[in-house]
Amino acid sequence: MLLQEGAEAFLSQNVPVVTFPSSPGRSTTEVIRRAANPRGPLGVLRTVSDSAALTDNTCRHVPGILSQLNVDALVADQMEPAAGLIARHLGIPFVSFACAVPLERDERIPPPYLDWPYATDEAGLKRNRGGEMVASLLLRAQRATIRRWAARFGLSGLQTLEDCLSPIGTIAQLPGALDFPRAPSARPLLQVGPLRDPPPLKPFALDIDRARPFVFMSLGTLQGHRYAIFEAVARACHRLNAQLMVAHCGGLTPGQAERLGATWAVDFVPQRDVLAQADVCVTHGGQNTVLDALEAGKPMLVLPIAFDQPGLAARIVHHGVGIKLSPRRLSPKRVEEALQRLLTDPAYAERSRAASDAIASSGGLAETVNSIERWSAPEPTGWSKAN
Known part of the structure; x- marks a missing residue:
């Protein structure tokens, strides 16, 4: 794993790591904290500026590190254009990972x-083009950084994040069963489903009242401080006589956790184990929690906050495996109505179980490893240093 200093703290296992220094005033922790709280257009521009600075910093440090390590191939995060720039510069085959x-x-x-729906008519296509146009304006700092480093590396035709993707193909955790329909493409997009460690041999013990609904809620590690959202869901569950487990990932103080009124309010739990026992998952739409819920065949109430969470929420609604509410206009009554639908309409659970079956056949870790090795072998089809 090649990471900027500080990012290794987010790894769940003890894996070999090589780090490079962060740029002044932009530590990994600080950049992530700001990105998790964008706070309007100015906050979005700040996040773009932070991302462009990370790309610039990566392009400065990483080529020398890769040369010293004698790297034969890369698996590159799609969201970091530096990976594609550097791999092309050094002539190293690389696979994009989403x-x-x-x-x-x-x-x-x-x-x-x-969180727009899938476009099925000209009005939808026009709306999408408008969204791309606005995004292009917001991402000017990123494009300028990509162009600058492409020129330094002697590369042509690279201006956008998409231009920096691998010509070999992309491996994505998002399964086709949760994605919007996609037109066929000559460039492979392999959607393998969640990549996870095997479940523990001993299941997580939880004293659940089987006569009452059980709701699990997590807003992830970056949004676990949002007390008002947790409270609205806790009050709704109280009205429904439902058991609620809140996993706040250390975002709440002990006093806040106690005041919530949830059945359980904890820092962390083995999420997959708990979801296997839950009836409904309430989530911010982070991909890990979404995939864990669908892998368990559980419908979701999704409250998207930042990053690609709105896009995942739109896909959840598209496939009928959950309901989306805005966290900015959240009330216990609206949460209660949504949870009541998810708990009483069997169609949501049926579609979620069907998605679980599709995920189980998506390929997972074995298909991922086989594809990386096959695609990045010496001079694989579709790769040359000219690319």
């Missing part, structure tokens, strides 16, 4: 940071 919603464009699919 940790978030895949960046591969399709005119009917809206940008991943918007």
Whole structure:
């Protein structure tokens, strides 16, 4: 793993890591904190500026590191254009990996940071083009950084994040069963489903009252401080006589956790184990939680906050495996009505179980490893240093 200093703290396992220094005033922790709280257009521009600075910093440090390590191939995060720039510069085969919603464009699919529906008519296509135009304006700092480093590396035709994707193809965690329909493409997009460690041999024990509904809620590690959202859901569950487990990932103080009124309010739990026992998942739409919920066949109430969460929420609604509410206009009554629908309408659970079956056949970790090795072998089809 090649990471900027500080990012290794987010790894869940002890894996070999090589780090490079962060740029002044832009530590990994600070950049992530700002990105998790964009706060309007100015906050979005600040996030773009931070991302462009990270790309610039990566292009400065990483070519020398890769040369010293004698790297034969790269698996590159789609969201970091430096990976594609550097790999082309050094003539190293690389495979793009989509940790978030895949960046591969399709005119009917809206940008991943918007909760728009799939376009089925000219009005929808026009709306998508408008969204792309606005995004292009917001991402000017990123494009300028890409152009500058492409020129330094002697590369031509690279201006956008999408231009920096691997010509070999992309591997994505988002399964086709949760994505919008995509037009066929000559460039492979392999959607393998969640990449996870095997489940523990001993299941997580939880004293659940089987006569009452059980709701699990998590807003992820970056949004676990949002007390008002947790409270609205807790009050709704109280009205429904439902059990609620809140996993706030250390975002709440002990006093806040106690005041919530949830049945359980904890820092962390083995999420997959708990979801296997839950009836409904309430989530911000982070891809890990979404995939864990669908893998367990559980419908979702999704409250998208940032990043690609709106795009995932739109896909959840499209496939009928959940309901979307805005966290900015959240009330216990609206949450209660949504949860009541998810708990009483069997169609949501049936479609979620069907998605679980599709995920189980998506290929997972084995298909991912086989594809990386096959695609990045010496001079694989579709790769040459000219690319």
